[in-house]
Amino acid sequence: MTFDMSQFLATFYEESFEGLDIMETELLALDVGEADLETINTIFRAAHSIKGGSGTFGLNDVANFTHVMETLLDEMRDGKREVTQNAVNILLESVDVLREMLSALQAEEELDNERITTVKKKLDDLLAGTSSEGTSSEGTPVASTEKAEADTDTGSGWKIYFKPDEDMLQTGNDPVRMFRELAALGELNSVVDSSHLPEFPLIEPENSYLEWDLTLTGNIKKSDIEEVFEWVEDGCELTITPIASDIVTENNAVPASSAVSEKTSAKKSPAKRKASTETSSIRVSIDKVDELINMVGELVITQSMLSQLGEEENFGENQIEKLKSGLMQLERNTREMQENVMRIRMLPISFVFQRFPRLVHDLSDKLDKKIELVLSGESTELDKTVMEKIGDPLVHLIRNSLDHGIETPDVRIAAGKPETGEIHLNAYHEGGNIVIEITDDGAGLNLEKILTKAKGSGLVGENDKLSDEDIADLIFQPGFSTADVVSDVSGRGVGMDVVRRNIRALGGTVDVKTTTGQGSVFTIRLPLTLAILDGQSVVVGEEVYIVPLVAIIESVQVDVSLVNGITGQAEVYRLRNEYIPIVKLHEVFNINPLHADMKDGLLVVVEAEGKKVALLVDDLLGQQQVVIKSLETNFKSIEGISGATILGDGTVALILDVTGLISISKKNASKVKKLTVAA
Amino acid sequence: MALTEQNVPAGDNNSQMDHSIVGAELDENTQQFLTFILAGEEYGVDILRVQEIKGWDAVTQVPNTPEYVRGVINLRGTIVPIIDLRIRFSMEQLEYGPTTVVIVLKVISGGDNSRIMGIVVDGVSDVYNVKNEEVNAAPDFGDGVDSSFVKGLATVDEKMVIILDIDHMLNSNELATVNKAVDDGE
Numbered sequence: 001m002t003f004d005m006s007q008f009l010a011t012f013y014e015e016s017f018e019g020l021d022i023m024e025t026e027l028l029a030l031d032v033g034e035a036d037l038e039t040i041n042t043i044f045r046a047a048h049s050i051k052g053g054s055g056t057f058g059l060n061d062v063a064n065f066t067h068v069m070e071t072l073l074d075e076m077r078d079g080k081r082e083v084t085q086n087a088v089n090i091l092l093e094s095v096d097v098l099r100e101m102l103s104a105l106q107a108e109e110e111l112d113n114e115r116i117t118t119v120k121k122k123l124d125d126l127l128a129g130t131s132s133e134g135t136s137s138e139g140t141p142v143a144s145t146e147k148a149e150a151d152t153d154t155g156s157g158w159k160i161y162f163k164p165d166e167d168m169l170q171t172g173n174d175p176v177r178m179f180r181e182l183a184a185l186g187e188l189n190s191v192v193d194s195s196h197l198p199e200f201p202l203i204e205p206e207n208s209y210l211e212w213d214l215t216l217t218g219n220i221k222k223s224d225i226e227e228v229f230e231w232v233e234d235g236c237e238l239t240i241t242p243i244a245s246d247i248v249t250e251n252n253a254v255p256a257s258s259a260v261s262e263k264t265s266a267k268k269s270p271a272k273r274k275a276s277t278e279t280s281s282i283r284v285s286i287d288k289v290d291e292l293i294n295m296v297g298e299l300v301i302t303q304s305m306l307s308q309l310g311e312e313e314n315f316g317e318n319q320i321e322k323l324k325s326g327l328m329q330l331e332r333n334t335r336e337m338q339e340n341v342m343r344i345r346m347l348p349i350s351f352v353f354q355r356f357p358r359l360v361h362d363l364s365d366k367l368d369k370k371i372e373l374v375l376s377g378e379s380t381e382l383d384k385t386v387m388e389k390i391g392d393p394l395v396h397l398i399r400n401s402l403d404h405g406i407e408t409p410d411v412r413i414a415a416g417k418p419e420t421g422e423i424h425l426n427a428y429h430e431g432g433n434i435v436i437e438i439t440d441d442g443a444g445l446n447l448e449k450i451l452t453k454a455k456g457s458g459l460v461g462e463n464d465k466l467s468d469e470d471i472a473d474l475i476f477q478p479g480f481s482t483a484d485v486v487s488d489v490s491g492r493g494v495g496m497d498v499v500r501r502n503i504r505a506l507g508g509t510v511d512v513k514t515t516t517g518q519g520s521v522f523t524i525r526l527p528l529t530l531a532i533l534d535g536q537s538v539v540v541g542e543e544v545y546i547v548p549l550v551a552i553i554e555s556v557q558v559d560v561s562l563v564n565g566i567t568g569q570a571e572v573y574r575l576r577n578e579y580i581p582i583v584k585l586h587e588v589f590n591i592n593p594l595h596a597d598m599k600d601g602l603l604v605v606v607e608a609e610g611k612k613v614a615l616l617v618d619d620l621l622g623q624q625q626v627v628i629k630s631l632e633t634n635f636k637s638i639e640g641i642s643g644a645t646i647l648g649d650g651t652v653a654l655i656l657d658v659t660g661l662i663s664i665s666k667k668n669a670s671k672v673k674k675l676t677v678a679a
Numbered sequence: 680m681a682l683t684e685q686n687v688p689a690g691d692n693n694s695q696m697d698h699s700i701v702g703a704e705l706d707e708n709t710q711q712f713l714t715f716i717l718a719g720e721e722y723g724v725d726i727l728r729v730q731e732i733k734g735w736d737a738v739t740q741v742p743n744t745p746e747y748v749r750g751v752i753n754l755r756g757t758i759v760p761i762i763d764l765r766i767r768f769s770m771e772q773l774e775y776g777p778t779t780v781v782i783v784l785k786v787i788s789g790g791d792n793s794r795i796m797g798i799v800v801d802g803v804s805d806v807y808n809v810k811n812e813e814v815n816a817a818p819d820f821g822d823g824v825d826s827s828f829v830k831g832l833a834t835v836d837e838k839m840v841i842i843l844d845i846d847h848m849l850n851s852n853e854l855a856t857v858n859k860a861v862d863d864g865e
Binding site: 542543588589590591629630631633634635636638639640641644646650651652653654 | 737738739740741742743744750751752753756757758759760794795796854
């Protein structure tokens with residue numbers, strides 16, 4: 001029972017959080033003064049279902065709280081109350097409190113009663129401003145549980161299931177007599193089950209084949225009933241249950257057991273509880289599921305076609321043709337199905353975006369800036385795991401744009417810009433990546449200031465010449481901040497490096513382009529999914545490695561005349577007008593190459609974090625999609641290797657981590673340098 | 680050094696108690712060991728940790744790992760590292776033959792984490808029931824011999840079986856997971 005409840009509870013929480021999100025979005029969209037009735041209605045409906053649901057689950061704190069909100073909204077809906085900025089703000093605050101309450105309840109933690117009371121008081125005060133009818137009906141959701149207890153004592157009696165053993169009659173006991181005795185105790189209803197009665201010729205007249213369901217109503221002691229059956233106890237199956245029990249216990253059990261389980265589990269470590277709430281679910285649109293079912297149908301058809309082919313006796317050339325086309329179909333089905341299954345994990349990025357209007361609303365108030373947030377590409381889909389991890393970096397970048405990017409209104413007017421600044425959040429697909437852009441029309445990065453700071457803190461040497469892009473990129477260095485005043489919004493210098501590290505951990509990149517006086521653009525590039533990768537198989541020595549296709553710019557045959565040594569240690573390759581450092585994979589990995597001579601090898605030019613290197617490999621094989629498997633599950637992470645995959649023949653191939661390889665080759669180069677210095 | 684010596688038998692008893700509960704068909708004081716041969720010596724591992732035994736097959740080498748890590752294999756969709764015990768114990772290397780097998784073991788690496796790893800040995804030998812009291816603590820071999828992987832010595836049919844502490848052996852040094860390095864004890 002409790003288990004079932006908890007299942008519904010999970011759905012309730014999920015729906016409530018969604019409802020809260022809706023309320024928040026709509027509240028922000030609400031125009032103060034001339035409120036749109038439909039908008040208020042939407043908010044009201046969301047509040048109403050949260051109230052209803054929480055009442056059902058006995059979450060009375062939530063129900064009472066929502067009730068006040070609901071009353072307020074109801075009055076707004078009926079036009080009895082004006083929609084003021086104050087009211088909207090209090091309602092927004094209430095949404096926050098509700099969210100906190102619900103997450104606390106979900107994690108089975110203590111509620112922050114102080115905060116709840118404060119905000120509830122604000123709501124009550126607001127409500128009391130015109131009418132005071134709202135508080136009267138508090139506690140409505142509790143009523144239903146009390147009613148149940150009331151009829152505990154009425155109509156009590158016993159349910160008796162009686163099945164005599166076959167030979168009971170032979171011991172001289174007669175059920176008819178026993179029933180007569182029972183009837184003397186109270187009102188008796190008997191239902192006979194004769195389903196075990198054998199065919200007429202097989203009946204042994206001295207055997208009993210019947211069983212009875214008896215209902216005995218009246219105020220009767222159980223011991224009296226037991227007395228009736230005293231003589232046959234060992235010769236029958238007998239259960240005696242109180243009639244009302246299943247009704248009474250059920251009604252009592254709901255509030256009681258859930259209350260108890262809440263109390264007992266509240267004592268458990270909250271950390272453990274949290275882990276369980278994280279095994280979340282996703283909602284998949286029915287279209288996607290239908291598509292998948294279609295796909296499986298096709299797969300079944302292909303399968304039956306192939307197995308029919310396999311059963312044919314004369315397997316000739318004709319059949320081989322058929323087999324080939326069947327296999328091709330199978331391949332297509334598999335690929336489509338893979339794509340579709342992947343798509344189930346994909347959710348529109350609006351799940352992340354929808355929290356930003358609120359953030360911008362609150363922060364711009366705090367910073368006395370006028371800022372408008374424009375969202376686009378919200379329906380762009382990406383993997384759920386990627387989405388969960390991209391939220392925090394995005395929040396940071398947006399805060400950053402708000403705080404450092406957009407200027408205060410007077411500065412903007414002085415600079416000839418519109419008073420209201422604009423932050424544009426955009427998402428779109430590009431190749432196998434999702435690109436998220438955060439564009440602001442603020443002041444842009446102050447490159448001079450960044451350079452001075454960087455020189456001051458020793459990040460950059462006094463005489464280093466840096467391009468504008470290199471300077472802008474410095475903001476991603478650990479511990480770097482140009483804010484003169486550390487505000488509580490940003491400026492502590494922790495952050496941008498964390499942003500970059502988090503995004504890198506997802507296999508993505510982040511960079512910034514800026515124009516002084518006109519604003520900056522932060523561009524985040526992320527892989528759509530973390531489970532599958534387009535790879536290029538390369539051969540080094542006797543092993544096959546996979547290079548992520550996104551990292552590859554081009555592959556060239558080695559023209560020895562273009563290979564130049566630098567101080568006899570490092571080598572660079574001149575590709576058109578660029579000098580690209582060569583990383584010899586067999587040297588990095590300490591394995592024997594197939595070709596001792598470089599001219600027989602191939603160079604794969606890869607790029608990571610804006611740096612290009614040329615990987616020397618022995619041969620190129622095909623391109624394929626590979627499923628990423630972790631090396632760490634049973635082993636550990638290896639520098640330069642991001643994971644492993646299983647090839648078509650069942651062997652394992654390692655996936656190269658281009659960023660890691662670049663840093664290894666740098667390390668090796670510096671080792672060489674040190675040695676030469678020492679010598 | 681003296682401290683470690685005393686700790687070995689104590690830890691031994693505990694783990695045996697645990698396993699005998701799992702292996703219900705045995706009485707409390709008996710444990711089953713799978714033994715294998717390595718350079719003529721017989722080694723035993725707790726049979727409940729053995730996932731499977733398979734023939735030697737080609738592995739994919741993993742660069743920049745110690746020599747005893749032969750590489751990784753695909754074991755029904757998971758990537759499993761393969762450790763050559765001869766190299767691990769600094770024994771003379773032997774060409775892999777028809778009896779060379781990989782014993783796939785479940786290794787507990789701190790807390791609830793477990794890893795699946797394979798060890799290459801010369802050949803599997805037998806399964807023995809060994810009473811707890813028949814397992815002797817490993818004596819101090821002196822500095823020349825690495826005894827930290829030895830859980831104890833048992834005598835079966837007048838032969839000596841070296842009981843290995845696989846959790847220690849397969850979690851130490853370069854095999855340690857990055858965040859919780861297990862001290863080698865040496």
